[in-house]
Amino acid sequence: MGLISVEISDSSIKGAVFKKKNGTLDIIDYNIKKTGKYYISIFYQDFIYATVVLPPVKDEDTLHFLIKNRLSDKLEPETDYIFLPTKNKVLSENQVEYTVYAIPEDLFYDAVKKLNITNLSDVEVFTLSQFALSGITSRISEDQTVFMTYTDDEKFIITVSKGGRVLYTRSTVIPEFITEEQQLVNFYYENFNLTYIYVVQNQGIDIDSVGLVGKISKVEQFVELIFSFSQKPVYTVLPELFLKESDFDRFCDYIIPIGTINLEDNFNFLPxxxxxxxxxxxxxxxxxxxxxxxxxxxxxxxxxxxxxxxxxxxxxxxxxxxxxxxxxxxxxxKNISPEQIQYLTGYINLLSPEKTVIYTLNQIADVLYLIKNENINISYQDRKKFISIRSEQKFSSITEMENFKKLLNSKLQKLKEYRINNRTVYDIDKLECKIHLELIEE
Missing domain, CATH: 1.20.58 (Methane Monooxygenase Hydroxylase; Chain G, domain 1)
Incomplete structure (x- = not known):
């Protein structure tokens, strides 16, 4: 089964079928409408990038829930997003700094629809073209910060990365009015120059070397200009580092698909x-x-x-x-049933000559099934029954807490014979709640 790596942009779909052996790829076919494992990259510029500080959490669902809340001002309403958080550093016992990239989830489903992929489990990697370049850099220079520059007929991409981790990326579409070679060189140099200055001076990133891939690597005048400007080693990537048999032009044409196959998993936007x-x-x-x-x-x-x-x-x-x-x-x-326990065991001490206790417990049985380790008290005042239920619950995620809250409210609404005072307090940071319910017989 081949590895089908495809790049999708607004104007084209380009890909090939690869075979991988001993870390080296071999192009075996150009018909991407075959059965295999898919590696998909798309050129999308409007991704969200942010640095956020969050409390430490253990599970992915809770982390994504907190990120979604923190980035709510950047997200489109009624749109599902794919989040890729990377832990930067622990600031304190209760604070962790993350770098977060986010894209609309619809991009994935649009891509597989264009490729007529029916079994979504066949997709191994879904990423952006900008991040695919780090799959090239990580193979040739693991310990250096590389300012990788790529161009094809429609776009200009710069991705700064080290050891497979993207530190900065910027891309732009090449204007249609640029047709002459000198215009193209000027466009390349202007974008390279401004981005390099911003990365070094504003972002404080020390560049070790400059890499060139794609069409730009064949423009000698540009290579000379950026070497004079950056005073850093400038190199073009050799095809034989990645492909078993390929000429330089073919390698340049398939840089993005090749990088996608070699991409680190921390830039995989699979839903x-x-x-x-x-x-x-x-x-x-x-x-x-x-x-x-x-x-x-x-x-x-x-x-x-x-x-x-x-x-x-x-x-x-x-x-x-x-x-x-x-x-x-x-x-x-993601729908775990609450543990069903024999609630009567905990209420032996409530049994009395009054047969109404068992009847009362049966009335509120659905609520008691849900709450663990509760402290229940039944009393009578002015011929009315008063039931007090207290408990403390702990959760493993915010999702679990929200599901519990919804289920509890649903069970309480069904108790038509009682007026309910629900004074339960939920603590999102500690993932716990203190239950305090008062049920007064109407």
Missing amino acids: SQIKHTKTFSLLTKNISFVLVTILILFVAYNIDRYTVLMEKYRSLERSYLQLKQDFQNEILS
Whole structure:
């Protein structure tokens, strides 16, 4: 199965089918309408870039929820986004600094539609052309900060990166009125010059070398100009570092698809649900392989022990099916049922000659199923029943907290016989809530 790497821009779709062996690629076909693993890059300039400070969190969903809230003034309403956060540094016990890139999720689905991809799990990487260049830099210079410059017929991209991590990127479309070679050289140099000054002086990034890829690497006058200006080593990337057999012109034409295949995973904009599906699929394949291997070893080892080993196989198979179900519920559906407990066990001390206690507990059973370790008190005043419920709940994520809050409110609304005072307090930072409910019989 080939690696199909494709770049999509407003005016074109360009790609090839690659085979990878020992870290080197070989172009085996140019028909991208085949079955294989897809590596997709798109040229999109309006991505969101920001630095945010957040409390430390453990799970991805909570982190994305906090980022979405923090960047709300930058996001389009009613639009789903893909976030790529990178931890920069820990500022304090309660503060972590992140660099965040974000793009609308619709870009992914538009891309796979253009390529007629029906099985979304076939997509390995989805990224921007600007970040694909770091897949080139990381292969040739892991410990240097490289000012990589790329051009083709329609765009000019600069990506500054070190060790696969993008430090800065800027891109622009080449105006249609630029047709002569000298105009093109002037356009290249002006954009290079202004960007280089901004990166060094405003961003404080020390450049070790300048790399040239694409059409710009063949413009000798430009190479001489930027060397005189930057006084840094200037080099063009050699095809043989990436392709088994290729001439320089072909390599220049497919820089972005090649970089996308070599891209670090921290710049993969695959939607989270696609990542979860792929992870689940890989897990089930690995478990199935283990089960089949055990069965083969059983046959080869000793046929006389068939009964014992077959029972072990069935036990493993049951564990596998349970793991598959649990994993699907947790990762794919994100809908974990609350633990169902025998609520009457905790209320033995409430039993009295009055038979109404059991009836009362049954009335509010749905609420009691939901709340853990509650402290409940039932009293009577002026012939009215008063129920007080207190508890403290802890959560693993904001999503879990929000789901609990919605479910609790839903259960309370169904208690038509009671007037409800809900004084529950939710603490997003600590991922906990203090439940205080008062139910007064109408």
